[in-house]
Amino acid sequence: LVPADLNGSRKRSDNHRPMHFNKITILGVGFMGASFALAVRQKRLCSRITGWGRSQENLRRAVRNGIIDDFEADAAVASKDSDLVILATPVGIFADIMKYIGRSLKQGAVVTDMGSVKGRLVYEMEALTPEGSFFIGSHPIAGSDRSGIDTAFPGLFEGARCIVTPTNTSDSAILARVIDLWERLGSRVAVRNPDEHDRICAAVSHLPHLLAYELVNTIADIELSYLDFAGNGFKDTTRIASSRAELWRDICLLNKENVVRYLDMLRKRLDQVREYLIRDDAEMLMKEFERASGLRQELGQDRD
Amino acid sequence: LVPADLNGSRKRSDNHRPMHFNKITILGVGFMGASFALAVRQKRLCSRITGWGRSQENLRRAVRNGIIDDFEADAAVASKDSDLVILATPVGIFADIMKYIGRSLKQGAVVTDMGSVKGRLVYEMEALTPEGSFFIGSHPIAGSDRSGIDTAFPGLFEGARCIVTPTNTSDSAILARVIDLWERLGSRVAVRNPDEHDRICAAVSHLPHLLAYELVNTIADIELSYLDFAGNGFKDTTRIASSRAELWRDICLLNKENVVRYLDMLRKRLDQVREYLIRDDAEMLMKEFERASGLRQELGQDRD
Numbered sequence: 001l002v003p004a005d006l007n008g009s010r011k012r013s014d015n016h017r018p019m020h021f022n023k024i025t026i027l028g029v030g031f032m033g034a035s036f037a038l039a040v041r042q043k044r045l046c047s048r049i050t051g052w053g054r055s056q057e058n059l060r061r062a063v064r065n066g067i068i069d070d071f072e073a074d075a076a077v078a079s080k081d082s083d084l085v086i087l088a089t090p091v092g093i094f095a096d097i098m099k100y101i102g103r104s105l106k107q108g109a110v111v112t113d114m115g116s117v118k119g120r121l122v123y124e125m126e127a128l129t130p131e132g133s134f135f136i137g138s139h140p141i142a143g144s145d146r147s148g149i150d151t152a153f154p155g156l157f158e159g160a161r162c163i164v165t166p167t168n169t170s171d172s173a174i175l176a177r178v179i180d181l182w183e184r185l186g187s188r189v190a191v192r193n194p195d196e197h198d199r200i201c202a203a204v205s206h207l208p209h210l211l212a213y214e215l216v217n218t219i220a221d222i223e224l225s226y227l228d229f230a231g232n233g234f235k236d237t238t239r240i241a242s243s244r245a246e247l248w249r250d251i252c253l254l255n256k257e258n259v260v261r262y263l264d265m266l267r268k269r270l271d272q273v274r275e276y277l278i279r280d281d282a283e284m285l286m287k288e289f290e291r292a293s294g295l296r297q298e299l300g301q302d303r304d
Numbered sequence: 305l306v307p308a309d310l311n312g313s314r315k316r317s318d319n320h321r322p323m324h325f326n327k328i329t330i331l332g333v334g335f336m337g338a339s340f341a342l343a344v345r346q347k348r349l350c351s352r353i354t355g356w357g358r359s360q361e362n363l364r365r366a367v368r369n370g371i372i373d374d375f376e377a378d379a380a381v382a383s384k385d386s387d388l389v390i391l392a393t394p395v396g397i398f399a400d401i402m403k404y405i406g407r408s409l410k411q412g413a414v415v416t417d418m419g420s421v422k423g424r425l426v427y428e429m430e431a432l433t434p435e436g437s438f439f440i441g442s443h444p445i446a447g448s449d450r451s452g453i454d455t456a457f458p459g460l461f462e463g464a465r466c467i468v469t470p471t472n473t474s475d476s477a478i479l480a481r482v483i484d485l486w487e488r489l490g491s492r493v494a495v496r497n498p499d500e501h502d503r504i505c506a507a508v509s510h511l512p513h514l515l516a517y518e519l520v521n522t523i524a525d526i527e528l529s530y531l532d533f534a535g536n537g538f539k540d541t542t543r544i545a546s547s548r549a550e551l552w553r554d555i556c557l558l559n560k561e562n563v564v565r566y567l568d569m570l571r572k573r574l575d576q577v578r579e580y581l582i583r584d585d586a587e588m589l590m591k592e593f594e595r596a597s598g599l600r601q602e603l604g605q606d607r608d
Contacts, residue, residue, distance in 0.1 A: 141533060141535040142535065142536075160535065161532075161533055161535065163533070190533070199526075199527070199530070200527075200530050200533050201533070203523050203526045203527065203530045204523060204530055204531065204533050204534045204535070204537075204538045205535065205537055205538065207519070207522075208519060208537060208538055208541045208542075209537070210574075210577060211515065211519060211541070211574075212541055212596070212600075213592060213593050213596035213597070214570060214573045214574055214577060214592070214596070215511075215512060215515060215570065216595075216596040216599050216600050217573055217592060217595055217596045217599075218511075218566065218569050218570040218573050219507050219508060220595070220596075220599055221569055221573075222503075222507045222566060222569065223503070223504075223507065224599075226503070226504050226507045226508055227508065227599070227602075227603060228465075229445060229465055229467070229494070229504050229505070229508050230508045230603055231445040231446065231464065231465065231508070231509065232446075232607045233509055233512060233513070233543075233544045234508045234509065234512055234603075235603060235604075235605075235607060236540045236541070236543045236544060236607070237512045237515070237516055237540070237541055237542075237543070237544060238512075238541075238596075238600050238603075239537075239540045239541070239600075239605065240537040240540060240541060241596045241597060241599075241600040242597055242600040242601045242605065243597065244597070245590055245593035245594040245596075245597045246590065248593055249586055249589045249590045249593055252581060252589065253581065253584060253586060253589065256581045256582070256584075259581060260578060260581050260582065262522065262526055263574065263577075263578055264578075265522050265525055265526065266518060266519065266522040266574075267571065267574060267575075269518045269521055269522050269525075270514075270515075270518055270567065270570075270571060271571075273514060273518060273567075274564060274567055274568075277556060277557065277560045277563060277564055278560070278564065280557060280560075282553055282557060285553045285556065285557065286549055286550065286553045288517060288518070288521060289517050289549035289552055289553055290549040291521055291524070292516070292517035292518070292520040292521045292524075292542075292545045292549075293517070293545060293546055293547065293548070293549045295520050295521075295524055295528075295531070295545075296516075296520050296542050296543075296545040296546040297546045298531075299531060299534055299539060299542075300539075301539075301543065301546065303536045303539060303540070
């Protein structure tokens with residue numbers, strides 16, 4: 001499937017061949033899409049960037065702010081003649097978009113995405129991709145608590161992890177090109193199959209989002225005014241709860257098997273800790289907290 | 305009990321009387337104790353600061369680094385002749401310390417603390433305080449994921465909330481003095497009874513800590529190597545899990561009635577969300593996430 005050196009985490013490419021796209025189309029010009037546009041522009045990877053999205057006003061502002069060169073009201077028109085089409089909408093509409101733009105894709109066009117769910121969706125997207133064009137899934141793991149083009153910035157992908165998710169039928173030259181693209185934007189690329197991707201992200205991202213949302217809701221149930229006393233600890237723990245609800249609803253539903261399985265593991269742990277508290281088991285509680293504390297310290301305190 | 309203007313959040317005092325302590329004793333010279341020392345020094349609120357703690361080596365370093373002026377190997381000797389004694393150890397040993405230092409306290413000495421649990425402990429501390437000296441509980445809500453004197457800094461309390469917890473028997477002049485102290489260090493003081501304090505902190509601090517610890521442990525159970533893919537979201541959500549286990553074991557046990565009650569409320573919410581996922585209830589999931597997202601956005605993204 002994948003050349004051995006691609007099968008895992010890789011160092012930054014030392015590939016000095018030039019990479020250039022004549023036209024890049026960004027479908028969904030929000031925080032992620034706009035940051036991608038700014039990044040490929042800064043690295044001079046393309047001649048022209050066309051946008052498409054729900055809000056014409058937002059697209060007009062993106063042109064005015066120099067994020068995209070132009071936009072189209074129709075996703076298929078926007079994708080026509082494009083060398084690279086990147087899906088930067090909520091994942092829930094990826095398949096519908098692919099169905100709609102498929103026939104407009106030029107021969108050799110590469111389609112990738114920035115979605116947080118892969119798994120079945122990748123196989124579906126591949127099946128929807130017309131002969132002669134290519135889909136390879138990508139997931140740059142970068143700043144999801146922001147939204148909107150005004151906070152977008154070209155350095156978003158620098159140093160961030162990016163998981164690229166080929167399947168058995170992926171074209172290896174196209175895969176290498178997608179990996180190269182992310183590495184040129186400064187990302188630390190790992191190659192994983194779509195199902196393993198979803199397990200990883202359910203664990204380190206989707207479950208934590210669910211938990212952050214429900215922690216905020218629980219405190220509001222207890223007594224809304226208590227939020228006046230939220231310090232940095234609470235703010236950190238729940239920061240991702242300000243992420244867009246629509247986005248995370250889609251993600252959690254699309255990856256629900258993993259999310260529910262891991263949620264059940266968490267619930268068992270919480271039941272266990274509840275028991276320790278009830279019976280004043282200082283020793284077991286200490287063991288629990290020490291294990292977590294040691295593991296978390298290894299990750300370091302700084303944001304990427 | 306409390307003058308009306310103290311009964312809630314207050315603006316910074318515009319009190320221009322000088323405040324001066326001849327000697328301040330800090331019992332437990334870690335991150336919090338050392339930051340307190342640096343803060344009172346910066347505001348020129350005392351002539352001399354004496355320390356006491358578990359590790360002589362740490363105390364010696366604190367003297368060398370200009371955090372404290374001197375230290376004693378015995379907490380009672382350290383507290384002798386002190387105008388202000390501040391407990392900055394884990395809360396689990398507060399009562400033992402008070403029993404031990406009580407007879408050494410001078411007439412008019414004020415004892416306060418920086419502990420995260422109040423409730424019964426405050427009544428116990430008051431009962432242990434000898435006639436002629438005074439205990440008033442304080443809880444500055446500030447940076448608990450750090451530890452050790454090397455990261456201590458005098459601005460820790462600037463702009464942070466501080467809950468002061470008098471009881472029916474507290475001396476109102478002493479209470480005013482303790483409030484004044486924290487306000488001079490830049491804190492936004494609120495006065496609450498000890499039990500209300502514990503409900504507030506169980507909600508915005510103790511439960512979130514428990515959750516962060518158990519989230520890290522759950523991910524480690526799933527697959528330790530997944531932590532390599534932890535992005536800023538996961539780092540934020542679990543930052544407080546690197547807090548000292550011993551500290552949070554004590555806190556969770558001392559406040560377990562509230563922590564368990566709120567944990568049960570969270571577990572119910574998680575059960576509910578699990579149901580939404582299982583039955584693909586996009587609408588209810590959206591409602592859940594939107595409610596949390598709106599509430600969290602109101603708190604703002606920045607750390608204090």
